[in-house]
Amino acid sequence: MKKAAALLCCIFTVMVLLIPTANAATLTFEDLQSLAAVANPWYSYGKIAQAPNGYGGLNWQNLWVMDVNTYTWSPTSGYRNGAVSGAMVAYNSGGTSLSMLASSTPFTLHSAYLTGAWNNNLTVQAVGYRSNVQIYSKTVTVSALSPTLVSYDFANVDKITWNSWGGTNAGLGGSGNPFAMDNLSYELVPEPSQFLALLCGVGGMGGMVWRRRK
Numbered sequence: 001m002k003k004a005a006a007l008l009c010c011i012f013t014v015m016v017l018l019i020p021t022a023n024a025a026t027l028t029f030e031d032l033q034s035l036a037a038v039a040n041p042w043y044s045y046g047k048i049a050q051a052p053n054g055y056g057g058l059n060w061q062n063l064w065v066m067d068v069n070t071y072t073w074s075p076t077s078g079y080r081n082g083a084v085s086g087a088m089v090a091y092n093s094g095g096t097s098l099s100m101l102a103s104s105t106p107f108t109l110h111s112a113y114l115t116g117a118w119n120n121n122l123t124v125q126a127v128g129y130r131s132n133v134q135i136y137s138k139t140v141t142v143s144a145l146s147p148t149l150v151s152y153d154f155a156n157v158d159k160i161t162w163n164s165w166g167g168t169n170a171g172l173g174g175s176g177n178p179f180a181m182d183n184l185s186y187e188l189v190p191e192p193s194q195f196l197a198l199l200c201g202v203g204g205m206g207g208m209v210w211r212r213r214k
Contacts, residue, residue, distance in 0.1 A: 024187040027056050029088040032065045036088070046071035051090065054103060057188050061099035065090050074173030078144035082115025082180030090184070091117060095164055095177040102158035106130070109154040110185040116144035117178040119167030124179050126162050128154035136160075142179065144170040156189050 029051075036049040047070040051063040068080040069087045083089050092098035095117075100109070109128065116122035121141050128136030136154040144167075154160060164179045 023057070023190075025056060025185075027090075027184040027186075028085045028182065029065045029090050030086040033067060033086075033088055036065055036067050046073065050093075056186075057103055058107065058186075059101040059103050061101070062092055062094075062096060063090055063098055063100070064093045077172050077174060078115045078117040078119075078170070079180045081145055082113065082117075082147045082182055084113045084147055084182040089115075089180040089182045091180050092162060092164065092178050095179075098162045100160045100162075106156045106158050106189040108156060108187050108189060109152045109160055110187070111149060111151045111153075112184040113147040113149050113182045114140070114142045115147045115180040115182075116142050116164075116167055116170070117180055118144060118169060118172055118174045118176055120144050120170045122164055122167035122177060122179060124150075124162060124164045126150075126152060126154070126160055128152075128157040129159040129161075130157050132159075141167075144172060147180075147182065 032049060032051060032055070035052075036047040047067040049065055051060045051065055053059040065088055066079055067087050068077075068083050068089060071077060071079055079089055079091065100107075109126075114124050120143055122144065123139060123141055125137065125139040127134055136152070136157065138150070138152055138154075140148065140150050142148040142150075162179075164177045167177065169175055
């Protein structure tokens with residue numbers, strides 16, 4: 001009986017060790033610097049690029065990145081002010097909607113630093129969806145002079161859309177309502193089916209031990 005209990009204990013320990021864990025990450029966008037090393041031919045004022053699908057294990061719509069050290073349009077823009085780590089920031093081109101979408105598994109958004117590119121008191125709204133049903137929404141007001149850390153904790157979603165509007169021009173050399181984003185903190189959520197399969201396997205092993213003992 002003691003041997004069976006010890007075996008079941010070992011099986012349970014292995015099960016705990018093999019439970020899929022969330023894949024936490026922070027996107028600083030610095031790893032896209034080489035992608036932006038060649039200036040986009042549509043722009044002549046800085047090294048920029050569109051973030052590719054699959055970046056960070058996610059898909060993206062209208063997520064662009066910029067090397068703020070090369071942005072010659074305005075050296076005092078909110079893009080530069082919004083750089084938290086390194087020289088790269090992300091932004092919503094044209095101030096239009098930016099979307100973060102699940103590639104293979106759901107994800108949880110924890111936080112991000114946001115800065116108005118040109119406008120102080122810029123309104124930025126994030127909406128989280130699961131299976132096309134809205135389950136989260138958060139609206140904040142951000143400055144163009146320094147980044148604002150926004151906590152979201154949108155759990156187990158498959159799409160988040162940001163929109164920005166309003167505010168007053170900060171006199172930084174440009175106009176419009178885009179925002180800069182840096183240090184986006186999130187995690188990919190493991191598929192429940194993986195854990196269920198593991199439980200079934202362990203349950204089967206436990207049943208075999210019990211029958212053998214009987």
